[in-house]
Amino acid sequence: MNHPLDNPIWTALTTGSKKFSYGDEHIRLIDRDMGFFAGLPSYEPEHLESLWDVLEDGVKVILFTPNPLELDDRWIVHNDRKLLQMVWDNEVENLELSDSVQPLDPSHVSQMMALTDLMRPGPFLEKTILFGNYFGIFSRNKLISMAGARLNPAPFTEVSAVCTLKDYQGRGLSKKVMSAVINSLVAQESIPFLHLYPDNLSAFKLYSSLGFVSRAMLRVYSLEKT
Template identity: 35%
Template sequence: MIHLLHNPVWAALSTHQSYMNQGDETLKYFPADICPFVGLENWGEEDLRTLSTSLPSDRTFSMPLSKEVVLPDDFQVVFAIPLYQMICQHFQPFENRAIAMVPLTEVHVPQMLRLTEQTKPGPFYQRTIAFGNYHGIFDADKLVSMAGQRLQTHTHTEVSAICTDPLYLGKSYAKALTSHLCSLITSAGKTPFLHVRQDNAAAIGLYQKLGFEISTEIFFTVFRKK
C-alpha cells in the first residue's frame, strides 16, 4: 500500500477522506479553508488538461507528488520545493512526562494560525483543524508548539503542522508531540507518515529517532491560474 502514498492526495480523497472532496471522480481537492491540496489519479498530459477546465480560478492549489509535473501554460508556479516522505513502520516512542500536551479545539485556532504563520510548517488555514487530533504545548496561555494530522487513507495517517516557537526550541517539544501523534495513529491500527524539507537535517534526524525512514522524494508545488 505504500505506493499509494506517492500520490497521497488522490489516495486520501479516494478513501478515508472522500467526504471532504470538493471535486468529482476525476479531479479531487479539499475545501479552500481546510487545505489547498489537489489530486488526479494520473498526471499525464491529457489528465493535466482537467486542471485547466475544472479547477476554480479564484484560489491557490498545491500538489505533493513523487514525480515532477509540468503544468499547462495557463498556470503559474508560485512556489516549489523538494521534500522527503518518511514512513514510520517501526515506531520508537519518546516519552517525557514533564511535557504537558493538551488537545487543541476551535478556540485555539487564532493561536494556531499565529504559530504556523510564524514558523511556516506548511499550509494551515482557518478550518485545517477539521483534520483532527491537533495537540499543543503551552507556556501559561501561549501556544508554543503543536502538531496534528492531515492526509488519511484506510491504512496510513499523516502527521503534519509540526512546529515550535523559535524561543522554545531545544526542549524536545516537537519530538514529544510527534511521538504522541504516532501513538494515536498506531493505536488506531494505521501507519504514520509525514513530509519534511530535504534541507531540514535536524527534523529528519528527530523523525528517524522515532522510527521514521525516508521512503521517497516528493515534489511539492504551489500553483494558481494566470
Template identity: 35%
Template sequence: MTKLAALDNPAWNSLISGHRPIAEINGMAGRFPIAMSPIVGLERYVPEAFGQLAALVPEEDAVGLVTTDSYELPADWELLGEVECYQMVCHAPVGLPAVAPVRLVEADVPAMVELALATEPGPFRAGTIAMGRYYGLKAEDGRLMAMAGERMQPEGLTEVSAVCTWPEFRGKGLAAKLVSFVAAQIAADGRVPFLHVKTENVAAVALYQRLGFEVRTKIVFRLMRRR
C-alpha cells in the same frame, strides 16, 4: 496497490479514502475544501485531469500538488514554486511521552494559525483543524508553544503534519514530544504514521529518525495556479 504505494500520490489517495466525505471530486481531480487546505490531487497527471482540476480551482487560487510522479504542467497553469521533501514512514513509534499534549479545539484556531504563519510548517488554514486530530503544548500562561496534528489520510495511513514551535520555546524537546504522541495515537488506530520534511532540514530529519521514522522516498510539493 500496496499500502505504502499509496504514498506516491498521497493527496489523491487521501481524497478518495480517508477524506472522501469532505473531498470535492471532479473526474480524475480532487481537492480539499478551500477553507481547509490548498492541497489538490490528481488520479493521473495528464492534461485531461488538469482540465478537470481547473473546474475546482477559482482563478488566482494557488493550489499545491504533491507526488513522486514526473509530469509536464499544461500551458494554462503557472508554477509558483516547488519544495523537495523526504517522505518518511514509521512502523514502530517510540511510544507516548511522559507529558501528554492537550487536544486543540476551535477556540485554539487563532493561536494555531498565528503559530503556523510565523513558522511556516506547510499549508495551514483556519479549517485545517477539521482534517484530523491536533495537539499542542501550552505554557503556564496558556500560550500555545508548539503543535502537531494529522493531515492526509490514504487508506491505512495518516500524515503527521503542522509540526511547529515558537522560536522562544525551541530547544526544550517539544517537537519530539508532539510527534511521538501523534505517531503513537495513529499507530494505536492500526494505521501507519508518515510525514514530509524538507530535504534541507537536516536537524528535523535526524529528530524524526530518532523517533522511529525512516526515509521512504523523495517527493515534491509544487505550488501553482491557473493562468
C-alpha cells in the same frame, strides 16, 4: 503507482479524507477552508488540463507528484521542490508521553493559526483542525508548540503542522507533541507518515529519532491558475 503513498493526495481524497473533499473520479479538491490540496489519479498533461478547466482564475492548489510535471506557461508556479516522504517504523513502540502535552480543539484555533503563521510549517486554515489528532504545549496560556494530522490515505495518516516557537526550540518540545500524535494515530490503527524538504536536516534528524524512515522522493507544487 501501486502503493497508496505514491500518490498520497489522490489516495487520501478518495479514501480516509474523502469526506473533506469534493470532485469526481478524475479530480478531487480538499475543502478550501481546510487546505489547498488537489488530487489527480495521474499527472499526464490531459489530467492537468482537466484540473485547469475546473479551477477559477486566481485559485491556488498544492500537488504532491511522483515525478516532475510538464506545465505550460498558463500556470503560475509558486513552489516546485523535492519532497522527502518518510513512514513510521511500527517496530518502534511506546514513545514517551509528556504530561505537558494536551489535546487541541476548536477553541485553540486562533492560537494555532498564529503559531503556524509565524513558524510556517505549511498551510493551516480555520478548519484544518477537523483533520484531528492535534496536540500542543502551552506556556503561560500561550501555545508554543504543536503537531497534528492531515491527509489520510488509508491506512496511513500524515503527521503535519509540526512547529515550535523559536524562543522555545532546542528543548525537545516538537518531539513531545509528535509522540502524542503518533501514539494517537497508532491507537486508531493508522500508520503515521510525513513529508519534509530534504535539506531540512534538523527535521530529518528529529523524525528519524522517532522511528520514521525514508520511503520516497516526491515533488511538491503550488500552482495558480492565471
